Amino acid sequence: xxxxxxxxxxxxxxxxxxxxxxxxxxxxxxxxxxxxxxxxxxxxxxxxxxxxxxxxxxxxxxxxxxxxxxxxxxxxxxxxxxxxxxxxxxxxxxxxxxxxxxxxxxxxxxxxxxxxxxxxxxxxxxxxxxxxxxxxxxxxxxxxxxxxxxxxxxxxxxxxxxxxxxxxxxxxxxxxxxxxxxxxxxxxxxxxxxxxxxxxxxxxxxxxxxxxxxxxxxxxxxxxxxxxxxxxxxxxxxxxxxxxxxxxxxxxxxxxxxxxxxxxxxxxxxxxxxxxxxxxxxxxxxxxxxxxxxxxxxxxxxxxxxxxxxxxxxxxxxxxxxxxxxxxxxxxxxxxxxxxxxxxxxxxxxxxxxxxxxxxxxxxxxxxxxxxxxxxxxxxxxxxxxxxxxxxxxxxxxxxxxxxxxxxxxxxxxxxxxxxxxxxxxxxxxxxxxxxxxxxxxxxxxxxxxxxxxxxxxxxxxxxxxxxxxxxxxxxxxxxxxxxxxxxxxxxxxxxxxxxxxxxxxxxxxxxxxxxxxxxxxxxxxxxxxxxxxxxxxxxxxxxxxxxxxxxxxxxxxxx
Numbered sequence: 001x002x003x004x005x006x007x008x009x010x011x012x013x014x015x016x017x018x019x020x021x022x023x024x025x026x027x028x029x030x031x032x033x034x035x036x037x038x039x040x041x042x043x044x045x046x047x048x049x050x051x052x053x054x055x056x057x058x059x060x061x062x063x064x065x066x067x068x069x070x071x072x073x074x075x076x077x078x079x080x081x082x083x084x085x086x087x088x089x090x091x092x093x094x095x096x097x098x099x100x101x102x103x104x105x106x107x108x109x110x111x112x113x114x115x116x117x118x119x120x121x122x123x124x125x126x127x128x129x130x131x132x133x134x135x136x137x138x139x140x141x142x143x144x145x146x147x148x149x150x151x152x153x154x155x156x157x158x159x160x161x162x163x164x165x166x167x168x169x170x171x172x173x174x175x176x177x178x179x180x181x182x183x184x185x186x187x188x189x190x191x192x193x194x195x196x197x198x199x200x201x202x203x204x205x206x207x208x209x210x211x212x213x214x215x216x217x218x219x220x221x222x223x224x225x226x227x228x229x230x231x232x233x234x235x236x237x238x239x240x241x242x243x244x245x246x247x248x249x250x251x252x253x254x255x256x257x258x259x260x261x262x263x264x265x266x267x268x269x270x271x272x273x274x275x276x277x278x279x280x281x282x283x284x285x286x287x288x289x290x291x292x293x294x295x296x297x298x299x300x301x302x303x304x305x306x307x308x309x310x311x312x313x314x315x316x317x318x319x320x321x322x323x324x325x326x327x328x329x330x331x332x333x334x335x336x337x338x339x340x341x342x343x344x345x346x347x348x349x350x351x352x353x354x355x356x357x358x359x360x361x362x363x364x365x366x367x368x369x370x371x372x373x374x375x376x377x378x379x380x381x382x383x384x385x386x387x388x389x390x391x392x393x394x395x396x397x398x399x400x401x402x403x404x405x406x407x408x409x410x411x412x413x414x415x416x417x418x419x420x421x422x423x424x425x426x427x428x429x430x431x432x433x434x435x436x437x438x439x440x441x442x443x444x445x446x447x448x449x450x451x452x453x454x455x456x457x458x459x460x461x462x463x464x465x466x467x468x469x470x471x472x473x474x475x476x477x478x479x480x481x482x483x484x485x486x487x488x489x490x491x492x493x494x495x496x497x498x499x500x501x502x503x504x505x506x507x508x509x510x511x512x513x514x515x516x517x518x519x520x521x522x523x524x525x526x527x528x529x530x531x532x533x534x535x536x537x538x539x540x541x542x543x544x545x546x547x548x549x550x551x552x553x554x555x556x557x558x559x560x
Contacts, residue, residue: 005223005224005227006195006199006223006224006226006227007048007220007223007224007227010195010223011053012050012053012057013057013060013077013079013088014057014076014077014079015028015029015057015061015075015076016076018050018053018054018057019050019183019187019191019219020049020050020181020183020184020187020219021049021050021054021180021181023178023181024043024054024178024180027178028054028058028061028075028178029075030075032061032062032073032074032075033074033075035073037062037156038175038176039151039155039156039157040148040151040156040157040158040159040174040175040176041058041156041157041158041159041175041176041177041178042133042159042160042161042164042167042171042172042175042176042177042178043055043158043159043160043161043178043180044160044161044162044164044177044178044179044180045162045179045180045181045182046162046182046216046217046218047162047218047220047221048215048218048219048220048221048222049180049181049182049183049217049218049219049220050180050219051131051160051161051180052097052129052131052160054180055097055127055129055158055160056087056088056095056129057077058127058156058158059087059092059095059125059127059129059158060077060079060083060084060087060088061073061074061075061076061077062123062124062125062127062156063083063084063087063092063094063095063123063124063125063127064077064078064081064083064084065081065082065083066078066081067080067081069081073124082122083122083123092123093121093122094120094121094122094123094125094126094127095123095126095127095129096112096126096127096128096129097129097131098112098128098129098130098131099131099132100130100131100132100133100134100135100136101131101132101135104135104136104137104140105137105139105140106137106139106140106142106143108140109136109140109143109144110143112128113143113144113147116128116147116151116152116155117152119154120154124154125154125155125156126154126155126156127155127156127157127158128155128156128157128158129158129159129160130157130158130159130160131160132160132161132162133159133160133161133167133171134161134162134163134164134165134166134167138168141167141168141170141171144171145170145171145174148171148174148175149174157175159171159175164177182216182217182218183212183215183217183218183219183222184217185209185212185213186212188208188211188212188215188219188222189205189208189209189212191219191222192208192211192212192222192223192226193205193208195223195226196208196226196237201230201236201237202235202236202237203236203237203238204236204237204238204239206239206312207229207237207238207239207241207242208226208237210239210242210243210246210248211225211226211229211242214246214248225246228245229241229242229245232244232245233245246282246285247280247281247282247285248281248282248285248286248289249276249281249282249285249286249289249290251289251293251312251313251316253272253275253276253286254286254289254290254293255293255313255316255320256268256272257269257272257290257357258293258294258297258320258324258332259320260272260357261328261332261357261360261361261364262320262323262324264361264364266358266361269354269357269358269361270354270357270358272357273350273353273354273357274350276350276353277350283343283349283350283352283353284340284343284349286353287336287337287339287340287343287353287356288340290336291333291336291337293313293317294329294332294333294336295333296311296313296317297317297320297321297324297329298321298326298329298330298333300317300318300321301321301324301326301329302326304318304321325365327365328364328365331360331363331364331365332360335356335359335360335363336356336360339352339355339356339359342356358548362544362548434463434465435460435463436460436463438458438459438460438474439516439519441494441497442455442456442458442516443516444497445490445493445494445497446493447489447490447493450481450483450486451486451489451490451493453481453517454476454478454481454482454486454487454490455490455516456515456516456517456520457476457477457478457481457515457516457517458474458475458476458506458511458515459474459475459476459511459515460472460473460474461473461474461475461507468501469500469501469502469503470494470498470500470501470502470503471502471503471505472494472502472503472504472505473505473507474504474505474506474507475507475508475509475510475511476506476507476508476509476511476515477508477509477510477511477515479506479508482506487504487506490504491503491504524559527559528557528558528559530559531557531558531559532552532557535552535557536552
């Protein structure tokens with residue numbers, strides 16, 4: 001006799017056997033015990049979490065008559081009465097399972113609803129279970145609206161879907177909705193241990209952890225993979241056999257990769273990639289496992305108690321958490337997750353994976369941190385800096401691969417260089433024959449937004465200072481900024497600054513000198529050119545260009 005698949009033979013038949021959906025079980029059992037039943041339920045969740053199973057248990061609970069045939073509706077179906085036995089066998093005439101993927105039209109729904117008007121043949125309730133209900137057409141949904149809102153007393157609807165966003169709100173509002181959760185790895189492992197113990201199959205706990213992770217929250221997938229592992233191993237379900245079956249990476253490879261990154265050993269990294277390629281391992285899964293391990297390391301650095309003692313790699317995680325800096329852990333994690341989509345663009349997955357490891361090595365922070373074992377600072381830490389010309393403001397530039405320098409005070413972006421505007425905001429505005437330094441004055445005024453833009457795009461033409469007030473005539477090449485409101489607010493700011501009325505007259509024209517905006521643009525251009533020169537002369541950047549064919553994207557260098 002052919003053995004039944006584990007996912008079928010171990011399908012829960014009562015609420016007490018259901019795993020991982022306690023919030024749903026609690027609500028449904030209370031409703032059954034109190035007799036407060038809704039006429040329609042909607043179960044949502046990913047594949048293999050128990051939607052169809054709960055529907056069958058509900059059908060048994062509604063129609064169970066007990067072993068003596070006199071039982072009432074109960075949250076604990078007996079499993080021995082004709083209704084329970086026939087539902088488990090799939091031949092109960094008053095429990096109808098409909099697949100909406102293949103019966104999605106309005107005619108299919110109309111035929112179903114027409115039969116719903118008749119009383120059940122030999123049951124309390126006629127239960128309709130519509131699976132993947134989101135596949136119904138709009139006309140089909142509209143056809144069932146009225147019946148779903150006010151069905152006959154003997155009819156109950158159970159809808160199930162993996163994509164509730166595609167269900168119209170008019171349907172959602174007529175159902176009690178229950179969101180079934182994905183199964184966590186420890187819960188899957190615990191259940192698999194019970195199953196294999198009952199099936200008298202030897203196993204390794206780490207092998208079950210690998211199967212549970214591969215199932216991605218689905219208990220049915222976990223049981224199906226376990227079936228496959230039993231056949232593949234032909235005996236004891238070992239971690240080595242499971243990893244060979246799935247093509248997943250052994251944790252020893254991941255630890256070797258991180259140790260090589262710490263030791264800055266590029267040759268070993270490439271050798272590991274080649275070894276993985278020879279064993280036909282999945283490089284996409286390898287990056288997923290690597291990012292998972294790095295996340296645990298980063299968590300251990302911040303919250304040491306997050307490392308659980310029952311993890312087989314707990315000791316290695318603690319060791320690596322002390323050997324890596326927090327910045328390195330964050331950088332490696334980011335590179336590992338962002339590189340997975342790039343594998344499909346590489347010449348082959350092995351090349352893409354090897355390049356990811358080299359990227360981690362190349363862009364590793366250069367400054368050594370206390371508590372990290374081994375390694376010396378990369379050459380970029382001692383890169384010479386060219387001397388800025390006397391009329392330029394040199395800005396420190398941090399290459400992409402270097403470590404963040406110690407915090408330092410940064411000059412405001414709008415601050416002028418010493419050669420352009422010798423006065424500082426803290427000093428009084430310089431004047432010559434009662435004519436103020438317009439550039440320094442505009443920087444000093446407490447204006448923002450459009451008024452500041454207007455101030456920065458003006459040049460003083462005439463300053464008529466009298467005891468009664470001041471008439472300031474300014475020229476701007478951008479008269480569109482000179483709205484009445486902006487000119488008025490600029491005049492108010494000048495009045496508050498000088499302590500007497502100031503009237504601002506705006507004239508359109510080209511400025512003879514330079515506006516504040518032009519001065520700032522010149523300063524920024526000088527800083528950017530200086531930064532690009534420093535990047536081009538950096539030995540580490542030159543090494544990347546020589547060995548990996550890297551190029552600095554024009555215009556991407558920005559001074560600090």
